[in-house]
Amino acid sequence: AQKITQTQPGMFVQEKEAVTLDCTYDTSDPSYGLFWYKQPSSGEMIFLIYQGSYDQQNATEGRYSLNFQKARKSANLVISASQLGDSAMYFCAMSPMDSNYQLIWGAGTKLIIKP
Amino acid sequence: DTAVSQTPKYLVTQMGNDKSIKCEQNLGHDTMYWYKQDSKKFLKIMFSYNNKELIINETVPNRFSPKSPDKAHLNLHINSLELGDSAVYFCASSRNAGFSNTEAFFGQGTRLTVV
Numbered sequence: 394a395q396k397i398t399q400t401q402p403g404m405f406v407q408e409k410e411a412v413t414l415d416c417t418y419d420t421s422d423p424s425y426g427l428f429w430y431k432q433p434s435s436g437e438m439i440f441l442i443y444q445g446s447y448d449q450q451n452a453t454e455g456r457y458s459l460n461f462q463k464a465r466k467s468a469n470l471v472i473s474a475s476q477l478g479d480s481a482m483y484f485c486a487m488s489p490m491d492s493n494y495q496l497i498w499g500a501g502t503k504l505i506i507k508p
Numbered sequence: 509d510t511a512v513s514q515t516p517k518y519l520v521t522q523m524g525n526d527k528s529i530k531c532e533q534n535l536g537h538d539t540m541y542w543y544k545q546d547s548k549k550f551l552k553i554m555f556s557y558n559n560k561e562l563i564i565n566e567t568v569p570n571r572f573s574p575k576s577p578d579k580a581h582l583n584l585h586i587n588s589l590e591l592g593d594s595a596v597y598f599c600a601s602s603r604n605a606g607f608s609n610t611e612a613f614f615g616q617g618t619r620l621t622v623v
Contacts, residue, residue, distance in 0.1 A: 396535070426608060432549075438598055438614035482549060486607075494606025495564065498551045 395420045398486050399499035404476050407507050413460070414470040414502050416485035424490040427468040429459065432501070433481040441483075444468060480506045511535050514599045514615035521589055522623055528582070529584045529618045531599030539563075539605045540582035543598040545617070556586060557582050558605045589622045596620070 396419045406412040418427065429441040444452045444459045452459040460469040468487075474478055485499040513578050514531040541564075542554040555574040556564035562574070563617060571587040576622035586593060596617045 428607065428612075430614075435616075436596060436619060438600075440610070440613065443610045450512050482548075484551070488607040490608075492606075493563075494604070494608040495553060496519040496551075496607050507615070 395422070395487065395489055395492060395497050397485050397497050397499035399485055399502050401502045402500070402507070403503040404464060405505050405507055407435065408477060409474055412472045412475050412479075412504065413484050414472075414485075414504065416470065416499060418466050418470045418485075418487045420466075420469040420487065420489045420491070422489040423503075427461070428486040428488070428496070429457070429468075429470045429477065430484045431479075431481045431484065432484065433478075438484075442470065465499040475506050477506050477508060480504060510616075511613045512587050512599055512615040514597075514618055516618060517616060517623075518619050520621045520623065523589055523591060525589050526585070526587045527589060528586070529597055529599075529613055529620070531584070533580055533599075533609050533613070535601060535603075535611075535613065536580075536605050537601040537604045537611070538579065540576065541598075541602075541615050542582065542584050543614075545596040545598060545601060546556075547595070555582075555584075556605070562586070563605060573606040578603040587619075589620075594620055594622045 425446045427444040431439045458471045482501045486496045488494040512533045539558045541556045557576045560576045599615040
């Protein structure tokens with residue numbers, strides 16, 4: 394079964410520290426995409442970063458990087474130098490080719506940055 | 509310019525009413541979607557249209573009817589609203605039929621409250 398697991402329902406992190414949000418996925422499809430989205434309290438869904446299953450290098454976007462370990466089927470999001478504005482829900486999602494690249498979502502992790 | 513815009517952002521209405529949520533994308537994408545996010549933050553796809561044709565229709569009450577007058581618009585009409593319809597509804601669009609790359613964006617969400 395295709396599934397995304399985010400094991401951390403909530404996290405508290407001190408401002409300026411790096412934070413790693415866990416995401417593991419399950420698929421037998423060789424072709425898939427992995428996404429991270431941020432949902433602040435205002436409610437919008439903001440795209441952060443994408444990793445294709447065939448990409449050789451880990452994706453990076455500014456302070457965000459995706460630690461892609463294909464053999465372990467993990468796609469952890471790393472936020473460097475966390476800021477108060479990083480407090481939000483974070484969703485990991487997968488789009489397997491077998492599902493016509495439709496998004497399969499994790500349950501989300503609520504991240505709170507402490508000043 | 510907002511890539512995917514949906515209106516209204518908030519909608520409070522009484523049970524039994526009929527309401528519509530509008531969505532427009534100015535990205536030239538071929539595919540548009542409607543997602544429902546419940547109170548537990550779980551995201552579930554409802555519908556997907558590719559070039560104005562319905563390609564995904566998940567198990568959704570037939571009180572929900574999507575309408576795509578053109579490729580840039582996908583509106584959601586809900587008849588006889590029920591308390592359980594209260595949720596955040598997201599519109600999204602992608603270049604292709606599915607989230608196979610980063611060319612995928614979400615609207616800001618519509619928080620529907622049925623009283």
